[in-house]
Amino acid sequence: MSTVRVLLFGAAADRAGVRQTELSPPAAGASLEEFWAVLAERYPGLAPMRDTLAFAVNGEYARLDATVSPGDEVAVLPPVSGG
Amino acid sequence: MISITEEPLDLGELAAGAFRPDCGAVATFVGTTRVDETGEAQVEYLEYEAYRPMADRKLEEIETGIRCQWEVGEVRIVHRLGRVYPGEPSVAIVIAAPRRGPAFEASRYAIERIKEIVPIWKREIWSDGYVWVGSQVATRPTP
Numbered sequence: 001m002s003t004v005r006v007l008l009f010g011a012a013a014d015r016a017g018v019r020q021t022e023l024s025p026p027a028a029g030a031s032l033e034e035f036w037a038v039l040a041e042r043y044p045g046l047a048p049m050r051d052t053l054a055f056a057v058n059g060e061y062a063r064l065d066a067t068v069s070p071g072d073e074v075a076v077l078p079p080v081s082g083g
Numbered sequence: 084m085i086s087i088t089e090e091p092l093d094l095g096e097l098a099a100g101a102f103r104p105d106c107g108a109v110a111t112f113v114g115t116t117r118v119d120e121t122g123e124a125q126v127e128y129l130e131y132e133a134y135r136p137m138a139d140r141k142l143e144e145i146e147t148g149i150r151c152q153w154e155v156g157e158v159r160i161v162h163r164l165g166r167v168y169p170g171e172p173s174v175a176i177v178i179a180a181p182r183r184g185p186a187f188e189a190s191r192y193a194i195e196r197i198k199e200i201v202p203i204w205k206r207e208i209w210s211d212g213y214v215w216v217g218s219q220v221a222t223r224p225t226p
Binding site for chain 1: 114131133134136138140194199203206215217218219220
């Protein structure tokens, strides 16, 4: 598997217009920050949300310096509003 | 016991299921959907979605966090998904503990952590559009 599965939720799915997509990491060993740049270019509606978003890699919160590899699942998480 | 469900919450069953002879206190917190009205428009319902199974795992982490900090017997957390009408329960937390202090404190901790770390989102469906709660994304007419 050479792509990363991207899941979008809530307002992020709304802005992107998709709930799920596949993207190739920009380079081997790419960081989540570099991956985000590719995602925001593909879905420009996401870009203004940048500072409010959190990310998960393979189901766990991840920092922007985390590595994203083919086969991973990246989730784009707007501010949570459960309860 | 952790659960995320599309079904209405049965609060009586949830609380009664936590009664046990080694616990003298059962604290129950119920979060219900509160809605506002503006002018002519009203909220018709809320719609919840979750990133599963991460949301389930985060609720389990909250239970683990409770058991590390307080002496409790039973921890029950149930969160609704899908359509929830105004005034209906969207989350219920039941903590049974030998003594009341830990039961109260742990239930407060649980709801605060849910609002911080569990990937669940809600959208208010108004008569004239919708609003993602916590994000500046909406389709309602701006005043």
